[in-house]
Structures are given as structure tokens and as C-alpha cells.
Amino acid sequence: MANKKELSVEDKLRALYALQLVDSKIDEIRNVRGELPLEVEDLEDEVAGLSTRLDKLKSDLEAIDVQIKEKKNAIDEHKTSIKKYLDQQKNVRNNREFNSLTKEVEFQELEIQLAEKHIKEMKASIEHKKEVLGQTKEKLDSKQHHLKHKKAELSDIMAETEKEENFLIGKSEEFQEKIEDRLLAAYTRIRTSVRNGLAVVSIERGASAGSFFTIPPQTQMEIAGRKKILTDEHSGRILVDNILAEEVKDEMEKLFAKL
Structure with missing residues (x-):
């Protein structure tokens, strides 16, 4: 496999969160089909x-x-x-x-x-x-x-849903190409080990989304600084700050609106 372009930590976090949103959208489609x-x-x-x-x-x-x-x-x-x-x-x-x-x-x-x-x-x-x-x-x-x-x-x-799903699978693969193998492997491992498939979550009201465990203020500041990739010590999920999450969500909403 060709070497992937080296991204800044912030770009990695954006790519990871975008990948999470796309994969969650694929999950929604598959849940509609259900059993x-x-x-x-x-x-x-x-x-x-x-x-x-x-x-x-x-x-x-x-x-x-x-x-x-x-x-x-x-x-x-x-x-x-x-x-x-x-x-x-x-x-x-x-x-x-x-x-x-x-x-x-x-x-x-x-x-x-x-x-x-x-x-x-x-x-x-x-x-x-x-x-x-x-x-x-x-x-x-x-x-x-x-x-x-x-x-x-x-x-x-x-x-x-097939056309929509195929489009999203293509987008998921695009985002995966931007992420280094080690990080992508960690994302996949976390995603398959949690029930709702959320491997990357934002900080909401001082806690990781979907969790009741508070993130220490110092850790919150580090996450907001976007200088290193941090995980929730309780769930193992990768954490992103709320502002970055909202920005990526807006971008993805525009993408999903085309479907």
C-alpha cells in the first residue's frame, strides 16, 4: 500500500470524525433493513x-x-x-x-x-x-x-437505500485512505467493540458523548488544543472537541443533503 500523506493531528481528528459520521449513516441505513x-x-x-x-x-x-x-x-x-x-x-x-x-x-x-x-x-x-x-x-x-x-x-x-449506501461506502473508503493504518486499525477495533459503533465522540457538557463520566478539565483543554489524539479512559473511544465536531457535522450534513 502506498504511504498515506502525513496529516496534522487536527486533520487526523477531522478525518476520523468525518469517517465516524459516514459509517454511522451507513449503520442507520442497514438498521432500516434490520433483520x-x-x-x-x-x-x-x-x-x-x-x-x-x-x-x-x-x-x-x-x-x-x-x-x-x-x-x-x-x-x-x-x-x-x-x-x-x-x-x-x-x-x-x-x-x-x-x-x-x-x-x-x-x-x-x-x-x-x-x-x-x-x-x-x-x-x-x-x-x-x-x-x-x-x-x-x-x-x-x-x-x-x-x-x-x-x-x-x-x-x-x-x-x-442501495444507491445511498454505495455512495456512503465510497466516501468511507475515501476518508479511510487519509488515515494512517495504525490509527485506522484502532478506530475499527473500538468501533467493533462498542454496541452503537461509535469509536469517535465529541465532548458534551464536560463528558464524552453517550457517557456519564466527566472528562478532567486539563484533558478537555488538551483535546481542544488538537495537538494529540486522546481517548476516553472509561470507554476507550477517541475524543474530539465540540467545536471541531460541529464543524465536521456541518460539512457532512451538506454531503448527506445530496443523497
């Missing part, structure tokens, strides 16, 4: 999951239908066998042959009973799966409708 992108993502996952479940249920029903047809065909084959064995019994020469054919008939009858039992169970399974399929389809339709609504909502917000 919406995550909601859309979660709904897409739910819809995909329900669609997969619906396909599986349909596949299961088709498979059961095939199994029922196979069982019915088997029953027809068993009945054909029974008829054949009964006809053979008419021409037997002894009791042993007759008893053997009787056992074959009984076996075929048991096979028919078993197949009919399986068909009954499979038909009950079909009814249950159809009920679950209906509930799943209803839930899927509801989630798809909800997803469509949320996507439209997100699309509207994106259309309204």
Missing part, C-alpha cells in the same frame, strides 16, 4: 425444507401404490395356484398326494391373508401420509406467500 435479510434467508431455508419434504411424501405415496399393485398381483397369482392345486386334487392317486396339495392350498391361502394384511396397513399409511402431505402443502403455501411478501419488502428497501 429482514436474515428473515428472508430463514424463510428460503424453510421453503426449501418443506418442498423437499413434500417431494418425499409424494414419492412415498407413489412407492406404496406400486407395492399395493404388486401385492394384488401376488394375490391373483396365489388364487391361480389354489385353483391349480384344487384341480390336481381331483386326479390324485393316493392320500399322500392329496395331503401334499392340501398343504400347498393352505400355504397359498396364508400368503393371500398376509398380502391382504399388508395392503390394509399400506392403505392406512397412505391415508396418514395424505393427511401429512395436505398439512405440509398448506404450510408451504403459507411460507411461500410470506417469503414473497418479505422479498418484496426487502427489494423496496434495497431500491430506496
Whole structure:
């Protein structure tokens, strides 16, 4: 990376505070979107999951239908066998042959009973799966409708804010280019460690903005002197004096007014 132009402490403070205002504006835009992108993502996952479940249920029903047809065909084959064995019994020469054919008939009858039992169970399974399929389809339709609504909502917000956000991201990068790497790293570290993303704050009524801790008068004078970069000992935030903050705010307001 090329060496960044050496700035005075005051210019560094101005660049830092300007960067903070731009980044806070980007935060505002993203807060408007809020959890919406995550909601859309979660709904897409739910819809995909329900669609997969619906396909599986349909596949299961088709498979059961095939199994029922196979069982019915088997029953027809068993009945054909029974008829054949009964006809053979008419021409037997002894009791042993007759008893053997009787056992074959009984076996075929048991096979028919078993197949009919399986068909009954499979038909009950079909009814249950159809009920679950209906509930799943209803839930899927509801989630798809909800997803469509949320996507439209997100699309509207994106259309309204995307151009503005991209412009501000560009400005944020411009200000970052003015700030030395060590200072920029400190700014980023502080910004990610505080809940509201404020790494650079002004002095308001003798305390750092958003804090109840008073800044000692001597430190306030040093901050107003703009000769070195000082931080709040309680929050770790970089401090700027109120006059500098107001001047930079005015400049940034003019920039934001163009959006």
C-alpha cells in the first residue's frame, strides 16, 4: 500500500470524525433493513425444507401404490395356484398326494391373508401420509406467500437505500485512505467493540458523548488544543472537541443533503 500523506493531528481528528459520521449513516441505513435479510434467508431455508419434504411424501405415496399393485398381483397369482392345486386334487392317486396339495392350498391361502394384511396397513399409511402431505402443502403455501411478501419488502428497501449506501461506502473508503493504518486499525477495533459503533465522540457538557463520566478539565483543554489524539479512559473511544465536531457535522450534513 502506498504511504498515506502525513496529516496534522487536527486533520487526523477531522478525518476520523468525518469517517465516524459516514459509517454511522451507513449503520442507520442497514438498521432500516434490520433483520429482514436474515428473515428472508430463514424463510428460503424453510421453503426449501418443506418442498423437499413434500417431494418425499409424494414419492412415498407413489412407492406404496406400486407395492399395493404388486401385492394384488401376488394375490391373483396365489388364487391361480389354489385353483391349480384344487384341480390336481381331483386326479390324485393316493392320500399322500392329496395331503401334499392340501398343504400347498393352505400355504397359498396364508400368503393371500398376509398380502391382504399388508395392503390394509399400506392403505392406512397412505391415508396418514395424505393427511401429512395436505398439512405440509398448506404450510408451504403459507411460507411461500410470506417469503414473497418479505422479498418484496426487502427489494423496496434495497431500491430506496442501495444507491445511498454505495455512495456512503465510497466516501468511507475515501476518508479511510487519509488515515494512517495504525490509527485506522484502532478506530475499527473500538468501533467493533462498542454496541452503537461509535469509536469517535465529541465532548458534551464536560463528558464524552453517550457517557456519564466527566472528562478532567486539563484533558478537555488538551483535546481542544488538537495537538494529540486522546481517548476516553472509561470507554476507550477517541475524543474530539465540540467545536471541531460541529464543524465536521456541518460539512457532512451538506454531503448527506445530496443523497
